[in-house]
Amino acid sequence: MSVAAAIAARVAAHLRDGEVINLGIGIPTLVADHLEKRPVTLHTENGMLGVGPTPEGDAIDVNLVNAGELPVSEAPGAAYFSSSESFAMIRGGHVGVAVLGALQVDARGRVANWAVPGKPILGVGGAMDLLVGARRVIVATTHVTKAGEPKLVQECTLPLTAERPVDLIVTEHATFAVRDGGLVLVEVAEGSSREWVAAHTGARYREEVG
Numbered sequence: 001m002s003v004a005a006a007i008a009a010r011v012a013a014h015l016r017d018g019e020v021i022n023l024g025i026g027i028p029t030l031v032a033d034h035l036e037k038r039p040v041t042l043h044t045e046n047g048m049l050g051v052g053p054t055p056e057g058d059a060i061d062v063n064l065v066n067a068g069e070l071p072v073s074e075a076p077g078a079a080y081f082s083s084s085e086s087f088a089m090i091r092g093g094h095v096g097v098a099v100l101g102a103l104q105v106d107a108r109g110r111v112a113n114w115a116v117p118g119k120p121i122l123g124v125g126g127a128m129d130l131l132v133g134a135r136r137v138i139v140a141t142t143h144v145t146k147a148g149e150p151k152l153v154q155e156c157t158l159p160l161t162a163e164r165p166v167d168l169i170v171t172e173h174a175t176f177a178v179r180d181g182g183l184v185l186v187e188v189a190e191g192s193s194r195e196w197v198a199a200h201t202g203a204r205y206r207e208e209v210g
Helices: 003-012 027-034 083-091 127-133 194-199
Strands: 020-023 041-044 048-051 074-080 097-100 136-140 168-170 174-179 182-188 205-207
Touching (some): 003 136, 003 168, 020 027, 027 097, 041 083, 083 127, 097 127, 182 194
Parallel strands (some): 020 097
Antiparallel strands (some): 168 174
């Protein structure tokens, strides 16, 4: 299993039956492939409720894509609507969970995930709305960058997406909850260790690992 798929599988374990869930671009989109027909409903901000697993081969419909323009399938009972109606659902608090990627997460649980100085950008997309409108926000990200630098940092050096802190941060090595204004290590992944996590996390945190 790839690192990205492993993170997605770890995120799926934190989703609750009956929830309406928006999956962001990147690693979060892979969560759809790890739900094993659980009774959840996937939402995409380009206007679909009832997204299914990633299609393959002849099952791919080029007209059926998510917000990242990647092919998706439709679950039984799927509904379609305008992007403006989709954002109204988000802003109205009707999305239970948003799963977002991140470039950085600070020690308060705030996310930077939309802009890198000096690189061309298309805009913040739906991340700002999801951080404000979703009832629960989970970050799905690798623990470090390709250069080996921590993504969990004391202070973000990249532009914040919103002031609202997320609720949970899931990497391939650890899971952190955000409580009382700070990060709490609640799980170390199988095959990793507290020592590895400590050495590769730039933000201060406390431990509540069972």
